Amino acid sequence: MLAEIITIGDEILIGQVIDSNSAWLAGRLNEVGITVGQITSIGDDPAVLENALEEASRRADIIIMTGGLGPTKDDRTKQTLCGYFGGKLVLHEKVLENVKTIFSRSNRPLLDSNMRQAEVPDNCRVLLNSQGTAPGMWFEKEGRVYISLPGVPFEMMGLAGEQVIPMLKEYFRDRLEPVLHKTLVTTGIGESFLAELVAPAENFLPPYIHLAYLPRPGMVRLRLSAYGKELTASGNKPAEGIVSALQLEKELDIHASRIMELAEKYVIATEDTPVPEIILNRLRERGRTLATAESCTGGYIAHLITAIPGASDVFSGSVVAYSNKIKSSLLGVNDITLTHFGAVSRETVSEMAAGAIERLGVDYAIACSGIMGPGGGSADKPVGTVWIAVADKEHVQAEKFSFSGRRPQLIERTAIAALGMLFHFVE
Amino acid sequence: MLAEIITIGDEILIGQVIDSNSAWLAGRLNEVGITVGQITSIGDDPAVLENALEEASRRADIIIMTGGLGPTKDDRTKQTLCGYFGGKLVLHEKVLENVKTIFSRSNRPLLDSNMRQAEVPDNCRVLLNSQGTAPGMWFEKEGRVYISLPGVPFEMMGLAGEQVIPMLKEYFRDRLEPVLHKTLVTTGIGESFLAELVAPAENFLPPYIHLAYLPRPGMVRLRLSAYGKELTASGNKPAEGIVSALQLEKELDIHASRIMELAEKYVIATEDTPVPEIILNRLRERGRTLATAESCTGGYIAHLITAIPGASDVFSGSVVAYSNKIKSSLLGVNDITLTHFGAVSRETVSEMAAGAIERLGVDYAIACSGIMGPGGGSADKPVGTVWIAVADKEHVQAEKFSFSGRRPQLIERTAIAALGMLFHFVE
Incomplete structure (x- = not known):
């Protein structure tokens, strides 16, 4: 079962969104x-949308569109779809009721343009949208399903999660093939070195199980995907005999544990859970608390x-000590430490971490201080220099990092590295 | 001059990235x-990439690809492009040198797969990538330019910003047409009400100037785009006579100021600057300092x-007072206030803001406390209930909000609303 997604809106094409x-x-x-x-x-253009629909219809069974359903003049998706599928717009009482409810809830006056949100093509199933004024639409043509959803993320998520996905499962219930994924999250090892390490297992993967390397700042995720009878997005041919999800899952588990054995030292999670969540779960199990003392990560x-x-x-909380004054007043960093070693130093981050433990009354703390650029670098401490400390009530461990990238990446990398350090410290 | 972007990688199609x-x-x-x-x-599939290149070549002059250039087996873009343009892979000395430098810098051993990063098609211009091991590639065919860049964002940004964009400007110097954008950022008014408000100006827009409404949590941006001779992404036909950037800019300014007049009360910026930057600039001009005291926004x-x-x-910094204990110990919120009115109340956020001013020694402070869900709501204070306070040394102003959406949206909306409140408070 193959789907395509078409997102409609000039804002993506000009890079504003x-x-x-x-x-x-x-993912869903x-x-x-x-x-x-x-x-x-x-873009928001009827002819372009019609062309995209033609092309997608040649390849996919399900076409999901998002965007272009707003009340303003630059949104033309509803009219275009209505015409494309040969219908006409009619007033839908329930949608009108919903629009009125939303406006009365927020005490805003109802405008003509909002009233027009209640007009829907007479040849679609209407998907009522409790979070916003634009309803979703479900069209069918020549065995294919076409779904139009609003572009506002939480409206789209509500409609898709609560209505579209269950409806698709029901509609295609005899044709859905299993696709299973398993992810290992690793830190402290580069993509290519990791690939050499797991090569003995990777070389034994059957053609219907695919391994992907997904690098992110400070980590590489290994994703194994096992495909049922259908052709995969990447053209990997699945094995003829493998169709049941149970069989597939068993095979996937075997290959995942082979890879796990080879890379065990670097694996911090065996599912695609965000690192902060892994840490929170671990500390919660042990009844421990955590705080952060952040300078450069703000x-x-x-x-x-x-x-x-x-x-x-x-x-429990955090002290964002962006200025040195706050490093000393709220975290108790010694003024002499700051003058003598500087804000970006082993000594300062160690005192920040110890200060957070004491002043915020927690069991564990993370502290960091670094130069995120674009300004502020020196020959001695160039942009990307970061000191991170993790501590409990008895020990402090500090480490220096030299990250590359621009400001947003440096902030991201520092945060991930700090969480990684804490993860290993807590172990 | 029309471009298309092709991103390559299964990770986007399975929703992991x-x-x-x-x-x-x-945007660039x-x-x-x-x-x-x-x-x-x-996906990472040669046949699919070739088909996408064919389709894009029928529409665009410039095709930029990102991704699929990693050292591992699931990355096949380089081989595919080499074959598609009829070349063969050869070792590139300078790329090899760069790969070696990168590995020696991080003290990692050089592997065979990394060495293969130095092989490039003999029919492309090589774009050296100082941030990573995969070089960019520039192919030309029948007047079109095809560019392949790595998918790692900061490597892609480095190559595109420093090499690709200047090279494209040079290559197409006689054919580039002006496209100009102007953005007004508004808060405190919904999309459809804003549209009614600016309708008198919108109705007078010439066909080559286009107005888009870009809603984001807590704000709506109005974007005017003026197009030169070329066809636009959305198919708006530009006027024949309007070709010079200067002429276009003048027209754009006139229409923008008409809209500005109508919506003045709600406009907080006349360029697409992030709200925090607008606030920082304003406070910097006046030599003022700022801190935050955050509970629910963490x-x-x-x-x-x-x-x-x-x-x-x-x-200067922030106190993230996630626990009540820290609200009192670090921000001086009265225990009686917390017990009597609760953490999510006018009284608590007002004391948090005043505490931040005093304890962090700043001129202005933002404080907030709310229920972000999914748990923690009650009939009295449902999920989405947020109190925000802004303060200077003499005044505190607090306001209650009832936001809708899920946890990430609630955090985002609270932050934007708080920054918006501060903006108007500082005025």
Whole structure:
């Protein structure tokens, strides 16, 4: 079962918006055994959309569109689809009711353009959108399904998760083939060295199990994908006999544990769980608490941790000590340490970590200080120089890093490295 | 001048990675007058790539590919392109030297797979990549340019920014047409209400100037785009006579100021500058300092601020008071306030903001506390309930918000609303 995603909107093509919808949708489709063969981003233009629909229809069984459903003049997807599938727009009472409810809830006046959101093509199944005014639409033509969803991410996620995915599972229930993934998260080893290390296992993979290396700042994820009868996105031919999810899963497990044996030293998780979540789970099991004392990462480590639901069991808080004054006043870093060794030094981060343990009253702490650029570098401490410390009530461990990249990457790398250090420290 | 971007890699199609490269590239291309007509994501499969190249060649003059250049077996772009353009792989001395330098810098052993990174097609111009081992490649065929770049974002950005964009400007110097954008950032007004408000100006736009509404959590950006002679991504026909950038800019300015007049009350910036940067610039001009006291946003506001280069002039730091204990110990919130009114209340956030001003020694502070879900909501204070306070040394202003969405959106919305409140407070 092959799907394609078409995202509609000039904002992606001029680079003002990053398309996060497609990755989310692709992940959900994969989970139910629908392979995404292509993702296409096009502008808000009827002729271009019609052409994209023609091309996608030649390749895929399911075409999901996002975007172009807003109430303003630059959104023309609904009209285009209505015409393409030969229908006409009619007022939909339930959608109108929903639009009115949303507006009354936020005490905003209802405008003509909002009323038009309640007009839908008479040849589609309407997917009611409780989070916004634009409904989703489900069209069928020549055995293919075409779905149009709003581009606002949480509206799209609500509609797709609650309605579209279950409807697709039902509609194609006899044709869905298993696709299974297994991910190993590694830190402390480069992509090519890791590949040499696991080569003995990789060379034994059957043609329907595929290994991918997914590098991210500070880590490489190894993803094994096992495919059922259908052709895969990357053209790997699956074995004829392998069709049941159970069989496939058993095989996948065997190959994953071979790779695991070879790379064990570097593996920090056997599922695609964010590193902060792995750490939170581990500390929660042991009833321990955590805080951060951040200079160069400016609160980003705390953000990564608190983005995980339920972080408050473990995470007490953070002092973002961007200025030296706060390093001493709130974390108790000695002024002499700061003058003598500088803010980016083993001594400073060690005192920051110890200070966080004491002043925030926690069991573990992460501290970091570095030069994120573009300014502030020197011959001695160039941009990318970072000191990280992790500590418990008795020990402090500090390490120096020399990262490359620009400011956003440096912040990201520092955060991941710090979390990696804590992970190994807690072990 | 029309370009297309092709991103290569199964990781996007299975939803494990969000394609941030395309938006960045599209933005840079637009700046130099190259319109991006389509972005396509495909798997690591030679036949699929060749087909995508054929389709893109029928529409565009420039085809930029990212990804599929890693040293491991799942990356096959280089071989595919070499064959597609009829060349053969040869060892490139300078690339080899670069690979060796990178490995010696990080004290890692050089492997066979890394050595193969130094093999390049003999029919391309090699773009040396100082940030990584995979070089970029520039092919030409029948007047079209095909560029292959690594998928690692900062390597891609380095190569594109320093080499590809200048080379494209030079190569197509006689054919580049002006494309100009102007953005107004608004807060405090919904998309459709904003559209009604600016309708009198929008109705007077010539066909070659296009207005788009770009909603983001807590704000709507209005983007005016003016196109030169070329066809636009969205098929808006530009006026024949309008070709000079100067003429176009003048027209754009007139229409932008008409819209500005109508929406003035809601506009917080007249360029597409991140809100934290607008605030930092304003406070810097006045020699003021800022701190945050964050509960529910967990350091995200501090992160948004410190992501801006040079934030340290203005931003002193933050206390992420995730636990109540830290709200009182580090920010001086009265225990009675916490027990009597709760952590999510006007009283608590007001004391947090005042505490931040005093304890972090700053002129302005933002404080927030709320229920981000999925757990923790009650009938009285459901998930999405947020209190935000902004303060200077004399005044505190607090406001209650009821946001909708899931946890990541709630964190984002709270942060943007808090920054918006501070913006108006400082005015």
